[in-house]
Amino acid sequence: MYKRFPASSYMEYVILFIFIILIFSIFKLQIIEGEKYKNIAEKNIVRIQTIYPTRGEIYDRKYRPIVLNKPSYNLYIIPGKITEKESVSEFVSDYFDKGIDEIMKIIHENRYRSYQEILLIQDIPFEKMTIISEQLNYYPSLLFKAEKVRKYFYANHFTGYTGRITEDEYEKLRNEGYSINSNIGKTGLEKYYEDILRGENGQQVLQVDAGGNNLEFFKHNLQTSPQNGDDLILTIDNDLQEYVSSIFPKNKKGSIVVMNIKTGGILAYVSKPDFDPNLFTGGISAKQWDNIITDPNKPMLDRVIHGTYPPGSVYKPIMASLGLEEKVIDSKTKLAKCDGGMWFGNRYFKCWYAKGHGRLAVENAIKYSCDVFFYDLSTRFTLEQLNEYNTLNHLSTRTGIDLPGERKGFFPTRKWYIDNYGKFVGILGHKVNLSIGQGEILVTPLQICAYYSAIGNDGVWKQPHLLDKRIEAENTYKNIVEEKHLPMSDKTLKLIQNSLYKIVNERYGTGTAASVSGIKVYGKTGSAENHMGKKTHSWFSGYAKCDKFEIGFNVFIENGGHGGSVSAPIAQKFISYYYGIIE
Amino acid sequence: MKKFEWMIFGLLILLMFIGLISIYTASSTKIGDDFIFSNYYIKQFIWVIISMLILFLLLKTPNAVIEISIFPVYIITILLLILVLFLPEIKGSHRWFSLGPVNFQPSELAKLFTILAISKLISKPFLSDGQILLRSFIVTTVPVILIILEPDLGTALTFFVILFSILIVSDLPKFYLILIISPILSIVFSFSIWIFIIYLLSLIYILYRYNLDKVTIGFVAVINTFLFIITPIFWNNLKDYQQNRILTFINPMRDPFGAGYQIIQSKIAIGSGGIFGKGFLLGTQKNLNFLPEHHTDFIFSVIGEEFGFFGCTFFLLIYFLFLYKIAKSIRKIKRKEYLFVSVGILAYITFQFFINIGMNLGIVPTTGIPLPFISYGGSNLLINVSAIGLILKYLKERSIFA
Numbered sequence: 001m002y003k004r005f006p007a008s009s010y011m012e013y014v015i016l017f018i019f020i021i022l023i024f025s026i027f028k029l030q031i032i033e034g035e036k037y038k039n040i041a042e043k044n045i046v047r048i049q050t051i052y053p054t055r056g057e058i059y060d061r062k063y064r065p066i067v068l069n070k071p072s073y074n075l076y077i078i079p080g081k082i083t084e085k086e087s088v089s090e091f092v093s094d095y096f097d098k099g100i101d102e103i104m105k106i107i108h109e110n111r112y113r114s115y116q117e118i119l120l121i122q123d124i125p126f127e128k129m130t131i132i133s134e135q136l137n138y139y140p141s142l143l144f145k146a147e148k149v150r151k152y153f154y155a156n157h158f159t160g161y162t163g164r165i166t167e168d169e170y171e172k173l174r175n176e177g178y179s180i181n182s183n184i185g186k187t188g189l190e191k192y193y194e195d196i197l198r199g200e201n202g203q204q205v206l207q208v209d210a211g212g213n214n215l216e217f218f219k220h221n222l223q224t225s226p227q228n229g230d231d232l233i234l235t236i237d238n239d240l241q242e243y244v245s246s247i248f249p250k251n252k253k254g255s256i257v258v259m260n261i262k263t264g265g266i267l268a269y270v271s272k273p274d275f276d277p278n279l280f281t282g283g284i285s286a287k288q289w290d291n292i293i294t295d296p297n298k299p300m301l302d303r304v305i306h307g308t309y310p311p312g313s314v315y316k317p318i319m320a321s322l323g324l325e326e327k328v329i330d331s332k333t334k335l336a337k338c339d340g341g342m343w344f345g346n347r348y349f350k351c352w353y354a355k356g357h358g359r360l361a362v363e364n365a366i367k368y369s370c371d372v373f374f375y376d377l378s379t380r381f382t383l384e385q386l387n388e389y390n391t392l393n394h395l396s397t398r399t400g401i402d403l404p405g406e407r408k409g410f411f412p413t414r415k416w417y418i419d420n421y422g423k424f425v426g427i428l429g430h431k432v433n434l435s436i437g438q439g440e441i442l443v444t445p446l447q448i449c450a451y452y453s454a455i456g457n458d459g460v461w462k463q464p465h466l467l468d469k470r471i472e473a474e475n476t477y478k479n480i481v482e483e484k485h486l487p488m489s490d491k492t493l494k495l496i497q498n499s500l501y502k503i504v505n506e507r508y509g510t511g512t513a514a515s516v517s518g519i520k521v522y523g524k525t526g527s528a529e530n531h532m533g534k535k536t537h538s539w540f541s542g543y544a545k546c547d548k549f550e551i552g553f554n555v556f557i558e559n560g561g562h563g564g565s566v567s568a569p570i571a572q573k574f575i576s577y578y579y580g581i582i583e
Numbered sequence: 584m585k586k587f588e589w590m591i592f593g594l595l596i597l598l599m600f601i602g603l604i605s606i607y608t609a610s611s612t613k614i615g616d617d618f619i620f621s622n623y624y625i626k627q628f629i630w631v632i633i634s635m636l637i638l639f640l641l642l643k644t645p646n647a648v649i650e651i652s653i654f655p656v657y658i659i660t661i662l663l664l665i666l667v668l669f670l671p672e673i674k675g676s677h678r679w680f681s682l683g684p685v686n687f688q689p690s691e692l693a694k695l696f697t698i699l700a701i702s703k704l705i706s707k708p709f710l711s712d713g714q715i716l717l718r719s720f721i722v723t724t725v726p727v728i729l730i731i732l733e734p735d736l737g738t739a740l741t742f743f744v745i746l747f748s749i750l751i752v753s754d755l756p757k758f759y760l761i762l763i764i765s766p767i768l769s770i771v772f773s774f775s776i777w778i779f780i781i782y783l784l785s786l787i788y789i790l791y792r793y794n795l796d797k798v799t800i801g802f803v804a805v806i807n808t809f810l811f812i813i814t815p816i817f818w819n820n821l822k823d824y825q826q827n828r829i830l831t832f833i834n835p836m837r838d839p840f841g842a843g844y845q846i847i848q849s850k851i852a853i854g855s856g857g858i859f860g861k862g863f864l865l866g867t868q869k870n871l872n873f874l875p876e877h878h879t880d881f882i883f884s885v886i887g888e889e890f891g892f893f894g895c896t897f898f899l900l901i902y903f904l905f906l907y908k909i910a911k912s913i914r915k916i917k918r919k920e921y922l923f924v925s926v927g928i929l930a931y932i933t934f935q936f937f938i939n940i941g942m943n944l945g946i947v948p949t950t951g952i953p954l955p956f957i958s959y960g961g962s963n964l965l966i967n968v969s970a971i972g973l974i975l976k977y978l979k980e981r982s983i984f985a
Binding site for chain 1: 621693751752836838840844848850855887930933937945946
């Protein structure tokens with residue numbers, strides 16, 4: 001009942017036509033031009049080469065180098081050209097500090113990247129390279145390349161270091177231009193500013209045969225240029241950094257930070273013990289890594305932002321300002337009498353000064369660092385009030401410094417005590433302890449430095465930072481930092497500043513060891529008891545003003561002893577040094 | 584009379600088997616004297632089994648069930664095509680749903696159900712020419728626009744091939760086909776006023792010979808002239824990257840770091856295969872991993888490199904027999920709707936076959952279309968086998984409706 005559709009036979013002709021075209025094209029490609037393509041294939045003539053950008057360098061505030069790129073010879077292997085895995089691994093391990101299995105493992109991991117060059121050894125001395133080069137005829141899979149590696153000018157914790165990309169990182173970042181041989185920022189500024197420092201890859205098509213003739217498969221767009229990374233100019237002052245590092249007590253642990261109170265820019269950033277980031281540039285050997293990791297002094301730990309400690313007495317100004325702001329006390333109010341301590345219920349809380357301070361008003365309580373005054377003060381507040389005020393002063397929150405992995409610190413809440421000590425925990429005793437910066441409270445030395453700098457900057461808290469500006473190809477970008485106000489009135493601020501001045505500059509002050517003639521030094525000592533050792537953590541925090549500079553600082557020595565006798569003299573040294581060198 | 588087309592079925596199995604062997608060698612890498620395999624061929628084998636089950640299920644499914652499902656599934660597919668645009672990009676476009684280990688392209692499903700929908704709509708009796716044109720155009724244009732947005736120009740083009748192949752066998756007078764193609768040619772010829780004028784005059788002459796009335800011819804002439812004028816303006820208003828995308832689609836060699844590079848590497852691999860090839864698993868270009876996609880879009884380069892001219896000819900002959908046998912058999916289908924479906928399916932498989940191998944040989948511009956039944960890819964295989972299953976079903980049942 002339907003008619004036939006003669007048009008339906010057109011597909012047969014189309015299919016026949018297509019078949020003939022394809023057979024003809026294959027004939028042309030494989031038989032007529034077969035030899036030409038065989039030649040191209042054998043010699044790998046046509047391929048894409050990635051052109052890697054130069055990583056941005058890092059300088060101090062006076063454009064003196066901190067991290068530079070230096071030329072280096074690197075050894076690569078091409079898995080697809082390996083004739084015998086064992087012999088090539090043995091050859092390489094003979095010359096370098098790498099085991100045969102380590103090299104076999106690299107080959108195995110990269111077995112699918114058969115035509116790619118895989119980085120084996122970085123930063124090979126020139127003499128060694130020439131010796132090995134003579135034998136490379138026997139190992140066609142190996143080749144040398146002249147490239148660049150990082151050179152770090154001094155041991156420190158803020159630059160961090162770069163290292164070979166790991167398999168996991170590569171899987172995540174392969175679409176962002178990283179190759180399996182890329183170096184990537186692992187810690188510190190190298191990691192934090194990775195995107196800026198790295199730049200962008202370029203590419204190049206190679207299509208020149210052995211006779212030097214251009215094959216001309218592609219006529220245009222044969223190259224995209226790489227974009228080099230931006231250089232970073234830091235706020236660090238290399239002179240001060242090196243000086244502070246050199247006066248740090250030998251064989252002690254701890255950290256010293258100095259910052260510009262007007263800008264928040266960090267001038268010196270020292271954590272001890274430290275390590276040489278150059279160890280990592282050539283790919284650290286398993287043994288070296290093991291040494292660093294098992295060292296009980298933890299040289300890799302950045303004690304400025306990764307270590308958290310009880311602040312001890314340097315916390316007292318915060319308690320004092322809370323009392324003044326909440327009008328619980330005024331400048332004349334005298335609290336409980338100190339006879340070397342004070343009873344709370346059935347427990348006696350000692351003052352550090354066994355003979356007792358008597359009854360003090362707030363200014364002298366800070367000056368003499370009387371514990372009893374603050375014990376008594378804390379009883380007028382709830383734990384939640386203490387916690388909230390602590391946070392308002394930017395403690396137990398990250399300062400936002402431009403470094404990865406900054407710790408927050410800690411201030412307990414009622415819930416925390418109940419969860420950890422049970423329902424019937426006595427909050428009062430803990431509160432009393434917290435008021436002098438002891439107990440569960442933990443801060444980073446940087447948080448304390450930022451707080452004291454803010455006091456010195458008339459209550460304006462500046463985000464601590466290391467980057468001043470970055471030099472782009474066309475422009476210079478100035479780093480923009482956050483600023484906040486400390487939660488206190490001018491009157492309270494003046495009182496605190498006054499007390500800090502008396503500590504350093506009046507008789508019987510706890511910090512007189514830090515006084516420098518001609519400079520107004522303000523500061524507070526702290527000797528925090530802790531579970532890490534018998535001796536107290538030694539703190540000295542404050543700021544110094546003169547016609548040349550206004551700097552905030554924090555000196556922290558782990559189990560160093562008393563703040564006034566250990567940390568304050570160190571502050572005295574670098575303040576006078578800085579006064580001497582600054583123009 | 585019920586007769587199952589064993590030859591088509593047998594060739595289908597043979598093609599999938601060749602596919603498995605090719606994927607096996609494409610997923611191997613040689614290091615020193617050792618071979619290392621990734622598991623693509625195992626996954627593909629599982630998909631072959633699943634596809635065969637679906638095929639048998641399809642043969643047993645009553646026609647009524649398929650008929651009822653056509654429009655609902657078509658609508659769902661359109662919704663999926665909309666949804667996929669809002670998903671994050673994979674490899675620079677919004678084509679895929681990522682369901683755990685399986686990547687599913689809704690445009691695959693859209694192809695099959697667009698064919699079914701067009702065929703059903705235009706095979707109803709007593710339709711005017713205008714109705715046939717309007718219905719088939721609307722059903723095709725909606726998915727095409729969505730697929731262009733992904734963007735996937737290659738697949739979008741496939742839809743026009745499908746539409747055109749069906750309209751050729753429909754009752755539509757042939758001059759309509761000229762009318763359909765004419766705007767496309769106008770756009771192509773818009774680069775030169777003289778070529779366009781010659782083209783326009785020949786078009787008018789041909790339509791005149793078909794005895795079309797002067798009003799219609801005049802209308803066509805105006806439309807085409809309008810397109811000639813508007814195309815350069817439209818082109819200049821495109822963003823740089825959009826222009827680049829279209830130019831690279833037409834000439835992949837513009838992109839030495841992407842499509843162009845892959846095509847050159849494919850040509851080197853196939854060309855270096857020579858007469859006899861380098862032998863199973865022994866392709867040097869394949870082993871050097873120059874082509875990242877050599878188990879999918881560029882699988883023919885592996886066949887060409889390892890099996891040489893003889894292997895390629897043998898492979899193309901089998902593929903040719905398969906397509907040719909289908910083309911010959913479906914002429915016997917007497918129910919219009921089924922004929923249209925079969926022609927549409929055959930046309931798109933033939934088209935993809937041609938485009939994919941042509942691209943591997945560097946004679947066809949576009950990229951991004953897999954080789955049906957051979958390339959690695961589960962959802963693609965499933966849809967293609969189901970489509971052949973439909974043809975087998977119609978062939979088997981043709982006598983009932985005769």
